[in-house]
Structures are given as structure tokens and as C-alpha cells.
């Protein structure tokens with residue numbers, strides 16, 4: 001061992017014993033939290049990302065401000081969308097970004113092609129890491145792909161829906177990042193596994209990627225990529241993963257994701273606008289602050305869940321949320337799917353709105369089941385109950401949102417690929433709700449933990465209507481100690 005290495009070890013040992021250091025995760029815990037990069041990328045060449053993105057975003061007022069005169073725009077947009085924001089020292093989930101992720105596991109990765117070798121965003125090294133197995137000379141694009149195996153195996157088939165919901169959340173976050181830096185993106189939905197092959201990713205554990213062709217606002221981007229040739233699509237009865245440990249629910253997840261092969265062809269569709277005109281903030285704040293503030297609610301002392309305070313909230317916080325939820329997703333096909341996705345919200349203690357259940361229609365919330373007590377009733381149907389080790393404050397929230405769909409009708413009308421598209425749509429809406437909440441000093445916690453059958457009656461859903469995702473939003477009771485990780 002060299003003296004240098006030994007010195008580093010001694011210093012880390014000394015540091016770990018300093019006052020309050022037990023609150024900090026060990027390097028091994030941080031590595032676990034960050035999750036593995038695609039195979040081979042961690043040891044590959046990497047190019048550093050620019051610094052100062054937060055300072056640029058501080059000059060853009062929320063919601064209408066945009067960043068002018070910046071360099072390295074795609075990298076800045078990636079950092080705004082997916083970069084590290086803060087570590088929370090008393091949160092069991094260590095790192096936090098401008099978008100939520102199941103247990104902060106971040107199964108979705110962002111890839112940049114067409115500017116040198118294909119690279120993956122490595123937020124922990126603040127770099128773009130080369131992908132050893134990727135094709136060279138690809139079109140100028142950002143691709144988003146989810147690694148199902150990043151989520152614990154005991155989640156079973158839920159790994160599929162959660163990852164695809166996060167793809168929708170990531171797509172909205174990317175769309176906002178591009179818009180803030182004046183870049184135009186055009187979305188291609190995946191209809192083959194060609195993009196996975198081009199990125200050199202293993203067919204058996206990744207979703208098919210969403211691909212966004214890049215142009216700057218002046219339209220000087222290169223031509224969109226031609227559709228990539230697929231390696232192979234799902235064929236009846238044939239396993240998609242060749243030599244891997246048996247994981248029947250992963251096989252099922254992959255075949256459902258690959259049902260997107262049946263989607264009709266669509267030309268790449270503009271991502272913008274992702275930020276609604278009707279957006280508002282509770283106070284003057286910059287985009288840097290809004291992204292920093294986004295959070296799912298917390299508990300003290302490393303406990304899980306969230307604690308809230310029942311506080312009257314202003315009309316703008318709910319009207320603004322409706323405006324964010326009503327922004328249509330990109331492209332005619334996703335919009336047709338969005339027409340099937342119902343947005344229902346249980347509300348209390350909100351100026352300008354009657355307590356009770358409302359439905360989103362034409363960008364406005366209309367009373368659906370008026371009456372007090374809807375949130376207290378919903379808390380009984382939430383999976384993570386109040387317990388000595390877990391906070392649960394649905395009853396004290398200001399609003400609980402539900403995206404739901406009648407899946408038989410959806411698949412009958414738009415085909416089997418539409419189920420995955422419905423996850424993207426729910427994710428797209430969710431990220432809008434999260435950003436709106438941040439701008440009003442509220443938390444917004446996405447949750448799959450409501451009992452989908454039990455909530456049908458109080459929400460007035462149809463008996464064959466499935467909840468895709470819900471979002472609990474209210475005033476946080478505990479703000480914790482954040483560590484600023486922005487660069």
C-alpha cells in the first residue's frame with residue numbers, strides 16, 4: 001500500500017469519528033444508494049460535466065423565466081432534470097433530485113448520443129461516462145431507459161409499472177430541463193429494441209428506451225435519427241432473457257414492455273410545452289429553488305414515511321396543480337392514451353375549493369363527490385400505516401391525487417402497448433404535480449400504496465378502473481437537515 005493510500009485511509013477513519021459523523025452514510029452506503037451504472041461504464045472514460053448550472057437556474061424566475069446565454073446546453077438540461085440536489089441526513093433515503101424515485105433508487109438512466117461516443121449520465125462523478133458496448137456516430141439524442149433489476153426482486157411485477165412510471169416522470173423532468181435551456185426535443189416512443197442494442201445494454205433487464213431528438217430553439221439540430229434496426233422483439237413463448245437466473249415476473253415485465261412493438265408508427269413529437277402558462281408560485285422564487293425544494297415529505301430520526309400539518313392552503317396551489325396536470329404529454333398517441341387517464345383529487349382546507357372529491361376536466365377541477373372527511377377516509381386505505389417507525393399523514397394532507405384508467409377499454413381501443421404508455425402518462429402528470437407543490441412550499445409524495453379497490457367507492461371510480469399512481473400533497477411538518485449537493 002502506498003503512503004498516499006494509507007494516508008487517505010487514516011483520514012477517512014479519523015473523519016468517520018468526528019462529532020455527528022455517524023449521521024453521514026459510509027462510502028459503501030453512498031455507492032449502494034447511487035446504484036450501478038450500466039455494465040462497463042463505471043470504469044470507462046468519462047468527460048466532466050460543467051459547473052454552475054444552479055447559478056444559471058437562479059437567474060430564471062419560476063415559472064416563466066428561462067436561462068439565456070448558457071453553454072453546453074444538453075448537459076445543463078440533463079443536470080437540471082436529473083442532477084443531484086441534496087442529501088437528507090435524517091432520511092433513510094439519502095439522495096434527492098428534482099424528481100422523485102422509489103426509495104431513491106433511480107432505476108431510470110439518461111444517455112446522450114451524437115456528441116462523441118454514446119455516454120450515460122453519471123451524477124455521482126458529475127460526468128458523462130462512455131458506454132463500452134455502444135455503437136458510434138449516433139444521432140444527437142437523449143435516451144431514457146429503466147433498469148427493472150434496480151428495484152428489489154420482492155417487488156415482483158411491480159418493478160415494471162414503477163420503472164415505467166418513473167420513465168414518465170423522467171420524461172417530464174427532461175422536458176422541463178430542455179425548455180429551461182431553450183432546447184427543443186422530439187420524442188420517439190419505442191417500437192423496437194434497436195436503441196437498446198445501439199446503447200450496448202443487455203436486452204434482459206432494461207426497458208426499451210424513450211428517445212428524444214435534440215434541436216436548439218433556432219432549429220440547428222441534426223436530422224432526427226432513423227429508426228434503429230431491432231435485435232429481436234417478443235415472440236410468443238420465447239424467453240426474452242437467455243442465460244439468466246429464473247425470474248418469471250421479470251420475464252412478464254419484459255414481454256409487457258415489448259408489447260410496444262404493436263404501437264402504430266408516429267413521427268417524433270415535440271416535447272414542449274411541459275411548463276403550463278397557468279403555473280404559479282406561492283412566493284417569488286427561482287427555478288433553482290423550485291427544483292431544490294421538491295420533496296416527498298419526511299420524518300425525523302431516520303424514520304420512514306411523512307408527517308404533515310393540516311394548514312389552509314391558497315387557491316393557487318391547487319389551481320396551479322390542475323394546470324400542471326392538464327399539460328398534455330407529447331405526441332398524438334400519448335394524448336389519446338391521456339384521454340383515457342382520469343385525474344381525480346380529494347381536497348380539504350383549500351381556499352376557493354369545496355372539501356371533497358374533484359375531477360380534472362378541460363384543465364379545471366370540477367366537484368365530483370363533495371363533502372368533508374375524504375382524506376381521513378383515504379388514510380384507512382393507505383398501505384403504510386402510522387406506526388412507531390413510520391409516519392403517515394394522509395388525513396392532514398391538502399390534496400391526494402389519483403391517476404386511474406379503465407384498462408380493458410384502453411387496451412381494446414389502443415392495443416396492448418397502451419398499458420405501458422398509460423404509465424408514462426401518469427408519470428408525466430405526477431412530475432408536474434411535484435414541481436407545482438415545490439413552488440408552493442408543499443411536499444408531494446407519489447405513492448402506489450393505496451388499496452386500489454378500496455378507494456374506488458370514495459373517489460367515485462368505475463368498478464373496472466385501476467389506479468396507476470397517486471400523489472399525496474400537503475404542508476410538511478419536518479424539514480430536516482439538507483446537505484447541498486448541487487454543482
Ligand SMILES: Cc1cc2nc3c(=O)[nH]c(=O)nc-3n(C[C@H](O)[C@H](O)[C@H](O)COP(=O)(O)O)c2cc1C
Pocket residue numbers: 093095096097099100101102103104162165166169294295296297305384445446447448449450469
Ligand atoms: C413511482 C413512485 C412510487 C412511489 N411509491 C411510494 C409509496 O408507495 N409510498 C411511499 O411512502 N413513497 C413512495 N414513493 C416516494 C419515494 O419513496 C420518494 O420519492 C423517495 O423516498 C425520495 O424522496 P424525495 O422524493 O423526497 O426525494 C414513490 C415514488 C415514486 C417515483
